[in-house]
Amino acid sequence: MVIDSHQHFWNYESKKHEWIDDSMSVIRRDFSPIDLKQVYDENGIVGCVAVQADQTLEETNFLIKLSEENDFIKGVVGWVDLRGDNLEKDLELYANNKVLKGFRHVVQGEADHNFLLRPNFLHGIKTLEKNDYTYDILIFPHQLGATLEFVKRFPNMRFVIDHIAKPYIKDGFYDGWAVLMKEVAKQENVYCKVSGMITEADFNTWTPDQITPYMNLVFDAFGTDRIMFGSDWPVCLVAGNYQKVKQLITDFIADLSETEQTNVMGLNAMKFYNL
Numbered sequence: 001m002v003i004d005s006h007q008h009f010w011n012y013e014s015k016k017h018e019w020i021d022d023s024m025s026v027i028r029r030d031f032s033p034i035d036l037k038q039v040y041d042e043n044g045i046v047g048c049v050a051v052q053a054d055q056t057l058e059e060t061n062f063l064i065k066l067s068e069e070n071d072f073i074k075g076v077v078g079w080v081d082l083r084g085d086n087l088e089k090d091l092e093l094y095a096n097n098k099v100l101k102g103f104r105h106v107v108q109g110e111a112d113h114n115f116l117l118r119p120n121f122l123h124g125i126k127t128l129e130k131n132d133y134t135y136d137i138l139i140f141p142h143q144l145g146a147t148l149e150f151v152k153r154f155p156n157m158r159f160v161i162d163h164i165a166k167p168y169i170k171d172g173f174y175d176g177w178a179v180l181m182k183e184v185a186k187q188e189n190v191y192c193k194v195s196g197m198i199t200e201a202d203f204n205t206w207t208p209d210q211i212t213p214y215m216n217l218v219f220d221a222f223g224t225d226r227i228m229f230g231s232d233w234p235v236c237l238v239a240g241n242y243q244k245v246k247q248l249i250t251d252f253i254a255d256l257s258e259t260e261q262t263n264v265m266g267l268n269a270m271k272f273y274n275l
Contacts, residue, residue: 003074003266003275004048006162006195006230007036009066016054019109023203024238031234033070039233039242040072046266047074049230049273051136051162052104055079057090060100067099074275075101077136082124091131101273102134102158108166113143116150125154134158134273140166141173144180151187158189158272163196163232164218169210170202178217185221191272192222194249194264195230203239208248215252224253224260228269 010017011030020028036048050063050073060078067073076099080090094100107115115121116137128135137159139147144165151159161184167177184190197211219227229249236245253261269275 001046001262001266001270002044002229003269004040004045004231004233005160005228005269005273006051006193007048007233008051008053008235009033009036009063010053024235026238027234033066033073036233037070037072043242043246045072047072047275049073049075049077049101049269049275051077052079055106057093060094064094064097064099073099074270075099075273077102077104077134079103079105082128083118083120084124087124087127091127091133100133101275102136103128104136104138104162106138107143108138108140114146116143116146122150122153125150125157129154129157134160136160136162137165138162141168141177141180144177144184148180148183151184151190155187155189158191159187160191160193160228160272162193162230163200164192164194164214166196166200167214169197169200169206169214174213174217177214181217182221185218185226188226190222191226191228191268192218193228193230194218195228196232196235198239198245198248199232199235201239206239208251211248212252215249219252224256224263225268227264228272229265 009031012028052059063076063078067076078100080103082105125135137147165181198206201210231242231245233242253264
């Protein structure tokens with residue numbers, strides 16, 4: 001059973017989605033479950049986890065509604081203000097919701113390199129842990145040092161690194177990212193999504209060989225029990241298509257055992273998110 005652990009939906013608005021710059025103009029449009037269902041049927045995908053792209057409660061509610069209308073959306077990673085005074089009250093709104101599995105904050109967009117370590121954010125994570133939610137870590141490599149300290153503080157919290165922490169594949173930068181990813185991976189409660197890699201390479205000229213060293217490091221560090229396939233659709237469309245993204249991973253793991261391949265392509269996501 002192949003589960004896509006990371007994809008998005010949105011109704012495009014230029015202001016809300018201003019992060020979609022001119023180089024990504026191909027995704028300046030709406031992306032709905034109807035679009036994705038067709039892609040999944042073509043690529044043998046059974047279900048997915050829909051992840052927030054906007055930092056509002058409305059986004060969380062939007063994804064939950066889509067999941068109610070489309071049974072292939074098996075889980076939702078939403079957004080809630082983890083630093084806010086109303087966090088407990090906001091979470092109460094979702095207390096009986098089974099599809100909402102966890103939350104994410106766009107930490108990569110925060111100017112503060114130590115954003116994850118600030119007391120109000122740490123308090124928010126403690127609250128998520130108490131309520132048995134997961135947390136997706138969206139960062140750039142320069143935030144890995146803070147991430148290492150962050151995950152060490154919550155040994156019982158279920159964390160997953162999105163997009164292998166977005167290494168600068170296009171520039172060929174590797175060593176600093178690799179050292180810290182190995183350290184983060186020593187925390188056994190931290191998983192990693194092999195997703196979003198082709199968009200960290202050159203959109204037009206990337207090759208699997210350029211990405212292989214990064215995948216080698218992640219698989220060596222996390223092992224096949226803590227890695228999840230994710231497409232990052234529709235963002236991946238700026239540098240390829242769904243088939244190419246999936247094939248990048250399936251070719252890489254082709255020599256692994258059937259059990260290991262099953263783990264990476266779906267079972268780990270099912271366990272992590274309790275799908």
